[in-house]
Amino acid sequence: MITDVNPHTLIKKVKHHTSPTVENRDFLVAENQLIELLTLEELDKYLTQSPERVEKLEAAIATALPLAYADPLTPGDANAHRFLQRVLYRINRLNLFWYDDLNHYQNERSFYLQWIRDRIESVWQAWELAQIDIETLKQQDVKQTLTEWGEADLNPPITENRSFLRKEIDREGYRWLLAIASLDGLVEASRMSRILGGASNEVQATLIRVLLEEYGNGRLSRKHSTFFAKMMAEMALNTEPEGYFDLAPWELLASINHNFLLTECKRHFLRYNGGLTYFEIVGPSIYTDYLIAAQRLNLSEDSSGYWTLHIREDERHGQWMLQDVALPLAEQYPDNAWEILLGYAQEKLIGERAGKAVIQCIKQAENPLPVIPSA
Numbered sequence: 518m519i520t521d522v523n524p525h526t527l528i529k530k531v532k533h534h535t536s537p538t539v540e541n542r543d544f545l546v547a548e549n550q551l552i553e554l555l556t557l558e559e560l561d562k563y564l565t566q567s568p569e570r571v572e573k574l575e576a577a578i579a580t581a582l583p584l585a586y587a588d589p590l591t592p593g594d595a596n597a598h599r600f601l602q603r604v605l606y607r608i609n610r611l612n613l614f615w616y617d618d619l620n621h622y623q624n625e626r627s628f629y630l631q632w633i634r635d636r637i638e639s640v641w642q643a644w645e646l647a648q649i650d651i652e653t654l655k656q657q658d659v660k661q662t663l664t665e666w667g668e669a670d671l672n673p674p675i676t677e678n679r680s681f682l683r684k685e686i687d688r689e690g691y692r693w694l695l696a697i698a699s700l701d702g703l704v705e706a707s708r709m710s711r712i713l714g715g716a717s718n719e720v721q722a723t724l725i726r727v728l729l730e731e732y733g734n735g736r737l738s739r740k741h742s743t744f745f746a747k748m749m750a751e752m753a754l755n756t757e758p759e760g761y762f763d764l765a766p767w768e769l770l771a772s773i774n775h776n777f778l779l780t781e782c783k784r785h786f787l788r789y790n791g792g793l794t795y796f797e798i799v800g801p802s803i804y805t806d807y808l809i810a811a812q813r814l815n816l817s818e819d820s821s822g823y824w825t826l827h828i829r830e831d832e833r834h835g836q837w838m839l840q841d842v843a844l845p846l847a848e849q850y851p852d853n854a855w856e857i858l859l860g861y862a863q864e865k866l867i868g869e870r871a872g873k874a875v876i877q878c879i880k881q882a883e884n885p886l887p888v889i890p891s892a
Contacts, residue, residue, distance in 0.1 A: 522657065524666060526650075529589070544599075550574045580597070585598045599767040601641065602771050611624075612781060641771075645863065649866070659855060660844055663839065671802070672802060689886070692752050695754055697878060699761055706741065709731070712790075726837065745823045753890070754886065772867050790843060795861045807824045843861075
């Protein structure tokens with residue numbers, strides 16, 4: 518059995534040459550068409566009578582898919598990636614309730630929307646999987662490898678981007694960081710709730726404990742997203758969920774959509790829990806970078822309390838996930854245990870890619886974000 522391997526050695530080398538960029542106008546028109554479709558009554562029935570209504574959307578998807586995913590060893594066209602991930606997000610978000618107009622959900626079970634989602638996901642996920650050396654991964658001693666990966670990711674090396682956060686990011690850059698991260702931070706752990714139903718056992722009980730802490734044990738004032746909103750308010754940012762959707766790079770949207778897929782499909786249960794194990798283990802080191810940035814900028818506790826809370830709780834969550842979820846699942850499903858490693862490696866790959874993209878957005882930002890007066 519091969520055991521001396523880390524997730525990065527499983528990732529195939531991507532050629533980072535500059536790809537040609539297509540005109541974004543058609544993608545914007547197509548996305549607006551999707552937004553209109555989402556509000557129609559009886560969407561599926563309407564489209565059987567007026568199929569021409571989706572011609573621009575389907576043409577844009579047909580154009581974007583090969584531009585983004587033709588070669589797993591090249592980055593693909595950025596505009597195509599962004600369009601496809603935004604389409605997926607707009608469909609996937611219907612799986613969560615936002616306490617908004619009930620009519621927004623009238624097409625949540627539309628066969629047409631499901632077809633669009635599956636059409637994109639099938640090509641995108643094949644592209645993602647092709648970047649992982651799955652055959653080498655299958656040869657691992659799963660328990661030993663998970664333990665070794667977990668120990669390594671408790672204290673990952675200080676990269677250039679981590680150093681930027683700790684030593685260079687300014688106040689406006691910190692505001693950009695919060696704004697972009699808010700797409701996930703303001704609804705944190707919501708997708709995790711989708712995997713908790715079913716038969717009861719120790720694994721399920723541990724997952725529920727993790728979720729309960731993320732949700733402040735049922736107290737809104739202690740919910741993690743409440744702390745995130747406090748940080749944003751202190752920095753004069755819009756605290757409405759999805760208020761900064763247009764700032765999100767496609768890499769961050771892909772991370773969110775990947776989690777939607779794994780939590781909606783119970784066949785991916787092992788992959789999801791492998792990914793969540795990595796996320797909870799590495800979390801404290803990432804949040805420490807953010808906390809150091811906030812402290813260097815002399816920000817108040819309200820502007821950094823979320824990071825302090827996460828560092829404290831995720832130190833427990835990481836060990837819970839490893840010892841009480843991932844390792845027991847590997848023992849329960851020996852023939853499929855390698856999928857836990859796949860989920861771990863993919864979460865590392867997709868998460869690091871998203872993190873790099875967010876830093877690039879901050880560095881390239883030309884204008885300050887508007888200041889939102891406090892209520």
